[in-house]
Amino acid sequence: MAAVIALAAFAPARALARDASTQTAAGTGGIRGRLVLRRTAGTNERRPEVSDPGAGAPREPADRRRGVVYLEQAPRPAFDEREPSRASMDQRNERFVPHVLAVMVGTVVDFPNSDRTYHNVFSLSRAKRFDLGRYAAGKSKSVRMDRPGVVRVFCDIHSHMNAFVLVFAHPFFDVTEVDGRYELPNVPPGTYSVVGWHEGEARITSSVTVAAGAWAELDLPVP
């Protein structure tokens, strides 16, 4: 449930699309389609810890089927100042949930710890360097994402825990569904470069023209 709230609340384009269903705001159009993954990413395994006297607790692997689709360059009004919002990336069963989060610049991302053990969230990414230190279950710490870019998030204690926060300067982005479906509503008419991104490893760019009052269909096959 928390993950659903997180995705809905922190992917503005997706939230608007849900309201509009197949409609977009007056005078605008939309882009939709699928990010098609030809091969799935690895399963985010634990390191082979030969120095441990036993195996760790069983855990679910992170869901790495989702990607992000966004406009490479957005129309100018998209950069207008907006109310800062909040997003959440939970730490549960030694994984970050959701595994991929997309937010706008200025968003404050909460990192609650829902496990019994300590976690230590940090990132050394150029877009945001931070280290929240070690904190216990039930506690939460926050980071304001103040520059666009890809923020790779890790736990200093559990090396198999990692996630992505993609920070955008405009609202035209969407975290895909597990089957790759995405929607970018309320896009002003024009021709745009659309980028499909997956796990920091795959990136595809394609051009599309948006007409007022219509959806442009665009599938993005990731090589």
Place this chain on the structure above:
Amino acid sequence: MRLVALVLCVVLAGDARAQSLPSEPISVANGRFVFGGEFFGTFGSEDPGFFDYNDYEYNALRNVRLSVSTEIRASRHLQALAEVRLEHGDELSAYAMFLRIRPWPDRRFDVQIGRVPPTFGAFGKTIYAYNNIVIGQPLAYQYLLSLRTTALPRTSDDLLRMRGRGWLSDFPIGDTSPDAGVPIMNTSRYDAGVQVHGVVRRIEWTGAVTAGSLSDPRLGDNNGRPQFAGRVIAHALPGLSLGVSAARGPWLDDSLDPALDGVAEASEFVQTAVALDAEVSHGPWLARAEWLRSSWSMPALGLPAIEAPVVARSLIVEGRYRLLPGLSLALRGDGLWFSDITGSGVMDTWEANVRRLEGALGYSITRNITAKFAVQRNRRDGGRVRHDTLLAGQLVYWF
């Protein structure tokens, strides 16, 4: 050699920035084969006092190591784990190799058979550079004592004569050629045997029966009797764990039996060790401490006799503070203190007491590439070199 290692380090660092090196374990066949690895190069100043040697030839502060570990998940019940190392640039060895059996997949109860990781103590993992908050290893886990498994002092004078000479000691009984002594606990190789591990709520326990001893882990038995070791960790609170360890097993090699001339058998003389440890962490702080005591019994072969068992005690205290994201400051202080024995008209500790203080600054270039710089001060109450200050740098890459 050093130049090659340095070039390799720089190339690795450059490549990693370009993200051409793996940043997480390599998983093949849907997770059935998982590979991890660690590479590090350590470049330290001369160590004329042999404070950091873990072998007569090899200094822990001057090492280049590439290790690759693998886990083969045959089923939910059975995995095979191994680690192969290329150490000092030319020594290839199978550091670990064991089967892990989990009878009930959803319960944390494992049986490990083969060359298994240490059961005793909290600092065994410092052998891995990415787990070590400084560069050097704790004295109890690395510093070479004068004791040897294949040679024995006849009298207490023989033992006192070797104070501070663990890097190359010699005794008149058994193998009389000079060779390196043993540390309290040797982490440079794993012992072979059976290990059982379980977790019940906040209690984690491990027991093992192995061929060697803490000081001399072995692939094959060398005295006909096993070592028994156990450890219990209580995860009392999030961020706080308390541990207790114990081990007991024969430590002398049976090649000494002829020299003992029927007086006793090598397998009758045991190393007995106990340890208490604690780890606490919160926010940017991490602190660990361990106290341990080890004794070695040995035969009285001449006068003045050694009042066996000889005893060593150690205290290790270390802490790390995260100054900034990716930048941390760490400090470790530890020491070895030894029991007294009486020689010809003199009473002294059977080994020279040693103290070490090491501070290190660590900077993570990326999550899995870290550069460390350390200053280490050693003091010893005996031996040819009584103190020295060493500088060291280390580059670590792991996935």
